[in-house]
Amino acid sequence: MPRSPSKSGAPESHDFTAKSPDSPSAKVIEAFELTATGPLGALSPRLFYEIVQQSPLAISITDDKAAILYVNPAFETLTGYGRDSVLGQNESILSHKQTPKGVYGELWSTIQDKRSWRGTLVNRRNSGEAYLAELSISPVLNGEGDIAYFLGIHRDVTELHALEKQVHHQKALIESVLDSAPVIVSLIDAERRVILDNQAYKKLLGDLHGREPAMLFLDALQQDGVDLKTACRECRGFGDMEVRLDIAGRAEPRWFSVSGTWVDELDSTAGSYFTAQASGRCCLLLVANEITALKRQMEQVRMQHLRASLAEQQRVQDMREALSGAIFQLQTPFNVIQAAASMLDRGTDLNKAREVLDQVLASGRQAMDTLRGALPAELQESETNVNLNTLLRDVLTLMTDEFLAQGVIIDWHPQTILSGVNGRPNQLRSMFMRLIENALLAVAESGKDHRSIRITTRSQEDGVEVLIQDNGPGIPEGLRLKVFEPFYTGWKQAYGRAGMGLSMVQETVNQHGGVVDVNPAFLDGCQIRVSFPVSTSKPIAPGASL
Ligand code: FAD
Numbered sequence: 001m002p003r004s005p006s007k008s009g010a011p012e013s014h015d016f017t018a019k020s021p022d023s024p025s026a027k028v029i030e031a032f033e034l035t036a037t038g039p040l041g042a043l044s045p046r047l048f049y050e051i052v053q054q055s056p057l058a059i060s061i062t063d064d065k066a067a068i069l070y071v072n073p074a075f076e077t078l079t080g081y082g083r084d085s086v087l088g089q090n091e092s093i094l095s096h097k098q099t100p101k102g103v104y105g106e107l108w109s110t111i112q113d114k115r116s117w118r119g120t121l122v123n124r125r126n127s128g129e130a131y132l133a134e135l136s137i138s139p140v141l142n143g144e145g146d147i148a149y150f151l152g153i154h155r156d157v158t159e160l161h162a163l164e165k166q167v168h169h170q171k172a173l174i175e176s177v178l179d180s181a182p183v184i185v186s187l188i189d190a191e192r193r194v195i196l197d198n199q200a201y202k203k204l205l206g207d208l209h210g211r212e213p214a215m216l217f218l219d220a221l222q223q224d225g226v227d228l229k230t231a232c233r234e235c236r237g238f239g240d241m242e243v244r245l246d247i248a249g250r251a252e253p254r255w256f257s258v259s260g261t262w263v264d265e266l267d268s269t270a271g272s273y274f275t276a277q278a279s280g281r282c283c284l285l286l287v288a289n290e291i292t293a294l295k296r297q298m299e300q301v302r303m304q305h306l307r308a309s310l311a312e313q314q315r316v317q318d319m320r321e322a323l324s325g326a327i328f329q330l331q332t333p334f335n336v337i338q339a340a341a342s343m344l345d346r347g348t349d350l351n352k353a354r355e356v357l358d359q360v361l362a363s364g365r366q367a368m369d370t371l372r373g374a375l376p377a378e379l380q381e382s383e384t385n386v387n388l389n390t391l392l393r394d395v396l397t398l399m400t401d402e403f404l405a406q407g408v409i410i411d412w413h414p415q416t417i418l419s420g421v422n423g424r425p426n427q428l429r430s431m432f433m434r435l436i437e438n439a440l441l442a443v444a445e446s447g448k449d450h451r452s453i454r455i456t457t458r459s460q461e462d463g464v465e466v467l468i469q470d471n472g473p474g475i476p477e478g479l480r481l482k483v484f485e486p487f488y489t490g491w492k493q494a495y496g497r498a499g500m501g502l503s504m505v506q507e508t509v510n511q512h513g514g515v516v517d518v519n520p521a522f523l524d525g526c527q528i529r530v531s532f533p534v535s536t537s538k539p540i541a542p543g544a545s546l
Contacts, residue, residue, distance in 0.1 A: 028070045031061045031149040034140050058133075060152045061140075066091045069149070078156055080126030091152065094133070096124035107137065111150060114139050120157065132158045184256070184288040186214045187263070190232075190281045207254075208247065211416075214286050217243050217258050219417050232282050235262040242291070246389050246414035253393065253414075255295040256288040306394060306429075313430050316376045321500045323375050327368060328487055334364050381424040388457055388464055388532075389414040391425060395432045396455070399440075403453075408443055411454035419459050421532040423512050431508040434501045435468045435528055442472025442526055445492055463534050467519075469527035480518040 024032075029045075036048035043051075052059050058075035062068050068086050076083055079094060086093065099121045110117040116138045123133040135154040142148040178185050178198035187196035194214055197205075204213045220243040222228055231238065239259040246253045265281045341357045396403075396410060403410055436453065443451035448471060456467040475483055475490075482488055484506045489499030509516040514532040 024070060027063070027149075028061065031069060031140060031151075034142065034148060035061070035151050056155075058154050060086075060091065062091060062150045062152065064147045064149065066150065078125075078131075078154075079123070085126075094121075094123045096122040096130045098122040098130070111137050111139050112147070114141065114147060120161075123154075131156050132161050184213065184286075184290070186286050188214050188218075188284045188286060189265070190283070192218070195283070208245070213245075213288070216245055216416060217256065217286060217288060220244070221258065223417055223419070231260075232262060232284070235264070235282065237261040243288070246393075246416050246418070248413050248416075251396075251412070252292070252296070253389070255291045257291050258286060258288045260287075261285045303394070303397060307398065309426055310398065310429060310433075313379055313426050316379055317430065317504070319376055321504075323371055324486075324500060327371050330364070330368055330371070334361075334368065337361055337364065379426070381426050383422055383424055385420040386423045386425050386428065387418060387420050388428070388466055389418050391429050392432055392455060392457065392466065395429055395436060399433065399436060402440060406440060406444060407451060408440060409450075409452040411452055413454065413456040415458045417459075418457055419464055419534045421464050421512070421534060423532065427508055428512070431505050432466070432468075434505055435530070438501060438528075439468055439470035439472070439526070441491060442470045442474075444472075446472040446525075448472075459534075460531065463514075463531050465529060465531040467527055467529055469519075469522060469525060471525040474523070474526045475518050477520065480520065483518070484516075 032049050032052075033045045036043045036045040052072050055072060056074055058078040059072045060068055060075055061070040068089055068091060071081075071083055071086055075081075079086075081093070103119065103121065107117050107119065116136060118136040119134075121133050121135055123131050125131060133154040134157040135152060137153075138151045139147045140149040140151055175196075175198070178196075179200075181198065182200065184200045184204055185196075185198045186194050186201045189195050192215065194201075194212060197214075201213060205211075208216070218228060221238070221241055224241065224243075226238060226241065230236075237260050241258050243256045243258050244253045245256070261284070263283045263285050265283055337357060337360055341361060392414070393412075396412065436455070439453045443453065451471065453468070453470045456469075458465050458467075479490060483490065484502045486503040487499040488503075506516055509530055509532075512532055514530060516528065516530045519527040519529050
């Protein structure tokens with residue numbers, strides 16, 4: 001609690017100013033006594049007076065209307081006003097008239113509310129020179145709790161402000177240089193937060209619907225075997241790593257060439273004031289170049305090659321399907337002849353007929369052996385680590401003309417970063433092609449105006465799943481297993497198909513250690529689920545003949 005002055009208004013004891021050559025007024029003495037025991041806590045008025053006199057901060061005490069009663073030597077030095085020339089004047093003599101009126105309004109409403117105010121004002125020295133004053137004003141209350149005085153403390157922060165501005169300008173300059181660079185730049189701290197980026201990065205962020213490109217790059221690099229933790233520990237950068245991002249709703253993937261450099265964060269804590277030292281925290285400067293156009297050109301060449309090899313694959317499979325059909329057809333009469341021969345075996349006087357049947361059987365066997373021999377061998381293809389997004393995109397590109405001709409909307413939902421699976425790329429491509437051709441037939445037979453096929457890829461705990469769904473008539477519950485049997489066909493028209501498609505799909509999936517089925521829970525058409533294990537250790541079963 002502040003001590004009360006005597007009734008006369010004079011302080012009860014003011015020997016603390018006895019040594020002062022300036023002989024302060026009774027009001028100043030009272031102000032010091034109230035302030036020493038008020039806003040600044042319990043100090044002896046003498047000690048407080050000494051502190052104020054020697055303080056490097058400009059300190060003034062005013063009455064409740066801001067008329068100056070006391071200023072310390074630092075105030076005189078900073079403002080250029082001698083003590084005598086400011087006593088009795090309003091603090092507004094320091095105003096440079098550039099501070100907005102609203103600031104003063106806020107200042108006054110705060111201090112009149114008996115609260116301290118802190119802010120920055122544009123002040124003017126006696127010489128006319130402007131300076132920035134960081135000012136705090138505290139109300140000093142009398143024994144009745146009313147405002148008796150104000151204590152003002154300010155310092156010149158012009159240089160500090162200039163430095164801040166300079167840092168701000170330099171940051172803006174760096175940012176505008178980075179922004180004009182035609183590369184994607186981001187700086188990532190140890191907590192995987194993006195702490196600096198440029199316009200190209202922000203644009204990509206928008207294209208990815210808010211998903212941080214830097215995190216996708218890092219995840220993709222890690223998936224490609226880049227050990228980021230060790231690289232960070234050893235401050236080892238990496239250069240020109242190719243990263244592919246599959247973006248939902250976009251027909252083709254985007255490709256980036258990504259480089260990374262580790263930057264040591266400088267320690268800005270007080271401990272490093274005299275000697276600059278590294279903080280031990282690494283930041284990663286990621287620079288990425290989009291190389292989609294280049295990849296597109298390479299892709300066109302690859303697609304031409306792929307078209308040729310898929311056509312060959314298709315030719316062989318068509319031939320195998322036709323011949324398998326013929327063998328299947330032959331099997332039935334052959335079985336009948338076999339049964340007849342067995343019956344004749346049991347007779348006694350039909351030796352001649354038996355002889356003829358034996359001839360038929362022999363020639364039939366020969367015909368079947370010839371047909372089996374005519375079956376072209378499956379194309380040999382070596383197993384490799386494949387990305388199913390890439391394969392499916394190949395298939396979609398190859399089938400684009402068919403989609404357009406049939407007015408089918410393709411809804412492509414690839415998982416942005418997908419684990420690889422062990423497989424034979426061409427075999428898998430033609431398998432997916434068959435499934436999508438089936439989906440096309442289904443939506444065509446449905447006769448619906450809105451025809452759509454949705455293809456989704458997603459990583460599972462230990463595998464990769466592909467969903468191919470169409471809004472066609474769907475497959476009734478009783479046929480969900482039967483459709484995978486050889487020579488079963490449920491299409492309204494034959495379309496020149498022998499009903500071997502899904503059976504061959506199942507064979508391919510089995511050879512890859514995967515599983516295929518019709519999702520019973522999907523009721524708006526048909527959804528085929530194909531899943532493959534991610535493990536690369538398990539070899540793919542050798543190709544079995546039909
Ligand atoms: P004015 O017309 O005097 O005031 C502008 C606005 O301030 C008014 O519209 C009103 O909203 C408010 N105001 C002014 N006086 C009062 C009052 N007595 N009661 C209620 N509201 C009021 N100003 C500086 O520019 N630099 C300083 O370093 C500085 N230090 C100060 C230190 C202390 C301890 C105190 C109490 C005030 C200080 N001031 C300072 C504020 C100063 O007193 C003036 O209010 C300010 O400079 C504006 O003056 P002006 O002549 O431009 O406008």
